[in-house]
Amino acid sequence: MKTFYLFFVLSLIFFASCEDTKKEKKITTESTSEKIKDSISSEANKGTNNQPVFEKITSDNVESFLTQYEKNNPENKVKIITQHGNIEIELYEDTPLHRANFIYLVKQGYFDKTFFHRVVPNFIIQGGNSDNADTNKKRFKIGNEYLIPAEITRNHTYGSVSGAKQYRENPDKQTMPFEFFIFLGPQTSTSHLNGNYTVFAKVTKGMDVVEKIANLPRDEGEWPLRNVKIKTEIIN
CATH class of the missing domain: 2.40.100.10 (Cyclophilin-like)
Structure with a gap:
């Protein structure tokens, strides 16, 4: 019985860890995407030699x-x-x-x-x-x-x-x-x-x-x- 309980607890920890990893990956991806959009927008407002157009x-x-x-x-x-x-x-x-x-x-x-x-x-x-x-x-x-x-x-x-x-x-x-x-x-x-x-x-x-x-x-x-x-x- 103790062995089964220990196995159950370890399983919960494993799945919780996987879920947190997925969430963290999703947040990181969205943040990177926003940074790329901001960078493109910033470059679009620049002319030659960093002068605005x-x-x-x-x-x-x-x-x-x-x-x-x-x-x-x-x-x-x-x-x-x-x-x-x-x-x-x-x-x-x-x-x-x-x-x-x-x-x-x-x-x-x-x-x-x-x-x-x-x-x-x-x-x-x-x-x-x-x-x-x-x-x-x-x-x-x-x-x-x-x-x-x-x-x-x-x-x-x-x-x-x-x-x-x-x-x-x-x-x-x-x-x-x-x-x-x-x-x-x-x-x-x-x-x-x-x-x-x-x-x-x-x-x-x-x-x-x-x-x-x-x-x-x-x-x-x-x-x-x-x-x-x-x-x-x-x-x-």
């Missing part, structure tokens, strides 16, 4: 897109790197759409491998374009048909950074999103600039580099004979 900017969503981006990306200092030296700029908070657009382009790597493609001594240097096919591909991916609403609050002074704009069919003085210019001319050269172009930043370091670039040999179209390549990065 954004919708294409259009004339219809430009204000809402930049307004939201401005709230989530408060950076306002950028370094422009060239073979002639570095230029540091600080973006104004009271031109939020232009600040957001410029920071967005920097983080998307748009300006990298573009040039200062127009240089005029005692006036301006203009950057953000190139004759590389890659530049047009970047513009198309970001959105090549939108313009930034004007935020004209300042006049041009030595070291001002402004957005370039289209002259044709642009009564609202909207800014072209991909090109900018740094002003280095005398105040007598600002009459056609003030009130027509949005000043959204200022040079805080490197105006000697700006002067050097402005005086480089150039062709009849004011394009430097040797390309002045640009790379940009956020300054912490």
